[in-house]
Amino acid sequence: MEVLLVLCVGALTAASVYLMLARSVLRFLFGLVLLSNAANLVILAAGRLTTVNPPLIPEGASAPAAAVANPLPQALILTAIVIGFGLFAFALTLVLRAQGALGTLDSDDMTLAEGRPVPTTEDGR
Template sequence: MESLTAIIVGVLVAASVYLMLAPSFLRFLFGLILLSNAANLVIFASGRMTEGAPALVPEGASAPTGVVGNALPQALVLTAIVIGFGLLAFTLALAFEAYRRLRTLETEEMREAEPVEGGEETRA
């Protein structure tokens, strides 16, 4: 199961790097979200993937019995999902405002909207 997860993480990272190198802000955004999901899978897999073994403590015991899943990576992934959703919402709002003002999401065309040092000169 861990080897399959490692392959999936590798594919997600490769796809995210490919998308982030594209000259479109929207593709960069999709690549960023894929990279976030790949990092979540790495954190989740680091806590051992055990089937049918929740981290529950039986009544009267002070620790779980047997092999159980680690609850810390699960809590970290849950927090990372919420942070990733906030990042997605912010960057979508940023992309919407950039498109509304500049009428493009291509990064090279957005660069021409930057102010030039020294006043009214045009870019070469």
């Protein structure tokens, strides 16, 4: 099972690197989403995968009766998903604004912050 997860992480990371090497900022962003999911899977695998009972303590007891699964990775992943979701939504809004303000999502043409005007023609720079 771990092997499968590891292969998944590898595939996700490879795909995300491919996307992040693209010049379009939007593709870069999609690459980031894949990478953050790869990170979540890493945490899940790091917490050891087992087929035992859910981590619930019966009423009245103070410890679980039998071996239980590790609940911590899930809490961590949930937190990471929540945060990642918020950041991604913000980044998406920003990219939309960039399309409006700069008229391009090609990272090679986004040169305004470097003090160069956005090239308008083919040999603009």
